[in-house]
Amino acid sequence: MKTRVVIVGGGTAGWLTAGIIAAKHCTVNNADTANIDIQQTEVILVESPDVKNLGVGEGTWPTMRDTLRQIGISERTFLSCCDANFKQGSKFVGWLDGESDHYYHPFMAPAGYGSVSLAEHWSATSRELNFESWVSSQGTVCQQNLAPKTSQMPEYAFGLNYGYHLNAGKFVSMLHQHCVEKLGVRYIQGHVEHVLPAENGDIASIVLVGGEHVDGDLFIDCSGFAAILIDKHYQIPFKSKQHILFNDTALALQVEHASDDVPIASCTVATAQKSGWVWDISLQNRRGIGHVFSSDFTDVEQAERALLKYVSNDPFLATKKLTPRKIKFTPGHRETFWHKNCVAIGVSAGFVEPLEATALVLIEKSAEWISQQLPRNRSAMTVLAKRFNQLTLQRWQEIIDFLKLHYVLTNRQDSEYWRAHQQPGSIPESLQDAMTLWRSQVPGLYEGNQRFELFSSASKQYVLYGMGFHTALAQSDLGRQEVLRVKRLRNETLHSTEKLLSALPTNRQFFSHLMKT
């Protein structure tokens, strides 16, 4: 018998989930890739004609390369359809002192990561130097607006690890077309009005305006803030995290480049403001810029002024009258994510804020897990639901701790917002414990469950030491036999930085070449 997976919602969450499940279970049109599951699984996506997508998510993690490859989309198609640009990490400006201080959180781990801890050696010997440039070339490459690869390199291969900046609306259109035409996903346009329950409390079918019923075995709620199944039908409680992460409003703009030859940045720039921060994401043809802030500490007018000031101070942006789009949200997530035969993915499951672009990666990871473990029968589903809930809750806690870390480490005393972030009462115990540990040892490989963790210890090192955190290590704490190896790695990093600076094209050169060929 066929398993029918019904996805409600055609935003990024819906189409990524459809693509990931269908690529594994329903591949059609190609005898070579025809899967033995071909008759077993059917994926249907239902999308309301009346509710617009959120469509803000423009920064991805490097995981997106694997996701696109797995779904069967060529990188060239993706880059040109979605005006996409490479993202090599994030640059944080003004988070420490509120001045022009900055640091990078790049996607490349420190040199030797996994065998030698350069962070330990840096902490014990070289603290006066910038941590990121001591252990990696990527920040220096980003400063020059360089691409992470040359045009001759194969699709998805890299010289320096990268994700993307993309146009979310175009991304959804591309996924929609690919899923329907290449992966056999059935698309139904219709607004889900209510649910017909089965006797055991499962969802038997969803009912669309007009009366059409769509029945299924597994229902995936990707209906965004509407959360039509997980919230409206099952009323699974939402756990607000606003007492930890205060931001609850965003003002979003799309701003054109001033001309066709201005530089295209290699990373997301996150610039701290008095009551939040401004994101700045460079695509090939424009920039996505927005201010996310806490309405407890400022108002929309002030936030808008700060945003427009940021834009008008940048000579590489076109000067036009701009009207930001306002988005309100409560930072937090569901108490559980998989209930009965319904699982929530995307904003219906939760959203905290755009810092470190954690939303799309969580969608990819959740959809991948479900696709790998697609329940074969109803009793298997109950066990899998329990495991998914445990894992996803753990991931949310990890995200919340890691995002909060960015705020807690500040020295800023210039506004109530930053002072409140440093109050111990707003810091989760798990983060306080971790910070206690990091005062005497650097974040290392044995910290978490590496297989499932989202943020490696390398990411924690970049943020901690970028923000001036002190781990009290002395030279005498270092393994003697490692010292020579560290010297060699340092020389290699310096050498590789020089080589990359001379070999890599700028992002603009890369995309000009791509469009010509």
Ligand SMILES: Cc1cc2nc3c(=O)[nH]c(=O)nc-3n(C[C@H](O)[C@H](O)[C@H](O)COP(=O)(O)OP(=O)(O)OC[C@H]3O[C@@H](n4cnc5c(N)ncnc54)[C@H](O)[C@@H]3O)c2cc1C
């Ligand atoms: C300010 C901001 C910045 C962000 N930046 C990033 C970023 O840089 N990186 C990142 O990874 N993420 C980011 N995100 C998050 C990202 O935008 C979302 O995770 C992503 O867009 C997924 O949204 P979604 O598909 O869950 O919901 P939506 O895009 O809202 O889609 C919901 C879908 O459900 C459908 N629907 C709703 N009700 C019904 C109904 N009754 N019947 C049928 N269909 C229905 C709608 O028609 C729509 O198709 C950001 C979010 C915000 C708010």
